Amino acid sequence: MQRTLREAGPGLLVPLAWLVVGAAHRGVVSERSVFIAHLVMVGFIAFFLTTGWREMDDRVLRGWRAIIVVGLVITALGAAGFVVESLATPLWTISLGGWMLLPAIGLTYTGLLLPEATKIYIGSATVTVVGASGYLMAAAGGIELLGLAGIAAVGLGQTIGILDAVARY
Numbered sequence: 001m002q003r004t005l006r007e008a009g010p011g012l013l014v015p016l017a018w019l020v021v022g023a024a025h026r027g028v029v030s031e032r033s034v035f036i037a038h039l040v041m042v043g044f045i046a047f048f049l050t051t052g053w054r055e056m057d058d059r060v061l062r063g064w065r066a067i068i069v070v071g072l073v074i075t076a077l078g079a080a081g082f083v084v085e086s087l088a089t090p091l092w093t094i095s096l097g098g099w100m101l102l103p104a105i106g107l108t109y110t111g112l113l114l115p116e117a118t119k120i121y122i123g124s125a126t127v128t129v130v131g132a133s134g135y136l137m138a139a140a141g142g143i144e145l146l147g148l149a150g151i152a153a154v155g156l157g158q159t160i161g162i163l164d165a166v167a168r169y
Contacts, residue, residue: 018155
């Protein structure tokens with residue numbers, strides 16, 4: 001069961017996480033729920049790293065292992081933003097921006113290492129970066145619909161990549 005959870009869990013959790021981000025952006029999910037989600041993600045990521053560290057030693061997964069380690073830190077920083085109010089905005093920005101862009105780096109890395117899947121991974125990285133850019137433009141210009149579209153694009157790009165990875169490995 002542990003192996004199944006490690007292998008298939010991200011394929012479910014990645015799109016679910018972005019659905020929660022979109023719902024939080026719209027005010028449908030409470031701040032407390034987002035805090036709890038951060039704590040759950042910290043636990044899940046730590047579990048994933050602890051139980052899968054040795055198995056993530058091939059050329060593609062080694063890169064993802066590094067991204068997940070950094071992701072654990074930025075997720076913990078996001079959780080800390082709920083506790084340290086004076087640092088909330090910068091910590092949440094680091095966490096959200098990090099999770100928008102870190103996977104794009106991993107998807108690009110994977111696309112460069114797997115010629116048979118280059119189009120899928122480079123394409124999903126591109127969709128992710130376009131979504132992150134849209135979200136940042138929306139935040140700068142106060143255009144809520146563009147922000148939501150950016151979140152949706154990030155979620156779509158990352159979901160395409162993780163679903164391919166779950167099916168491939």
